[in-house]
Amino acid sequence: MTVWDRPERPARPAPLDRQRIVAAAIELADEGGLEAVSLRKVAARLQAGPMRLYGFISTKEELFDLMVDEVRAELLPAGPAGGWREALRGHACRTRASALRHEWLADLLGGRPALGPNALAVMEALLSALDGVADLQAVMRAVEVVNDYCTGAIRREIAHLRAERATGLSERDWQHAHGPYLTKMLATGRFPALSRFVSEGREVDAETAFHTGLEWVLDGVAARLDPPA
Template sequence: MNTPYDNELPVWERPEPKPRAAPVPLSREKIATVAIRIADEHGLDGLSVRKIAKELDVGPMRLYGYVLNRSELLDLMVDVVYARIADVDRRETWRDEVTAIACATRAAALDHEWFSDLLGGRPHLGPHALAVGEATAAALSRAPGVRDIDDLQRALGVLDAFITGAIRREVTERRTTRSTGTDEAAFQVSRGPYLTRMLDTGRFPTVARLVVEGAHLNPEETFSHNLTTILDGITRRHDA
């Protein structure tokens, strides 16, 4: 059975088809740009070769000379987003560098919500994804708590888990707000009477404290605060 990984060369290393006399010139960059525009509007479920071909005013079969399957198309799209993340200005300290990359990743995912659906799986290996990975690993390798390759792998793992989880949670809330017409605050108000009755039983004292006393930070503040906590932990591991 053929798999998306059977090809000898990945899409980034295969030459593009030779230019041909046609009313509409094509390139992988042009295909990826249109695919991203469709995914931004309709999500990954609404993305298809047929829709891309229609937007480009070409026959669907012509696109398969540039991308062999959906996996390659997604690879190209993802790497365009990583190009934006890789473009952040370099920082002097490891901590500022990691923070800049993390915040750029969040911003890119909020602009292209489908990107969050492709995080957390197998590594992305496009040239721009590798550039972001190199910058992140190089910065974390300078952290005081990272003493060897095992420490670096663990630090990368926990940072990636945080970024992926935080982005997916925020994107999920945005999608839920759009699909239900009810934002998080309105949802909490609608469930207020029920929650009050449950908390009044005294069975959930810690949850009650969180509801009554907990700070209601906006997503950006929450992301920044929790990222600081993660980086503090990586730093202090040296002392432990």
């Protein structure tokens, strides 16, 4: 029996339910990452004994599943999309926005398919928007490739944010600190392509990079879903 269809036990003596447990766990994760989440810490946040939580959740992995699904509700579209491209773009942008609000989500993206009710509703909305655009296998590959792009791009962006906090150096500060070494290495003439990239490349912010890459991915999907006649 999964955590999704396991019945909740009556809460006595103080009010306690799965929703309150998950909300407390998300608060802890938002404050200190997944390492700040444990059944004992959640129980303390709710002023309850740790053993009481086992009446609702058996393991920390189940708790993570519930947390991810709760956040997945933020990915549900507000209304029907105006086509498959808008549906996939909107899904990608909502996923990034949610991960920036809940950085710990980046650590749980990918892996096995999410089966919670919100995750299923998100997938239903996506597949409905792509229904009839191409054969089922092509549609599934399109959804997968956009999700894979989001996972990689979001994890990279979150990793940069965490590095800035850990070192106290912004991206520009880090570049300045390592500039002399890089300049010395490029001066050897061993890296001509890299040298040209460093001297002529244009730096863009994380949001611009995400949206540019996303459009390139969607262009590739379009070549498969809408081949020329």
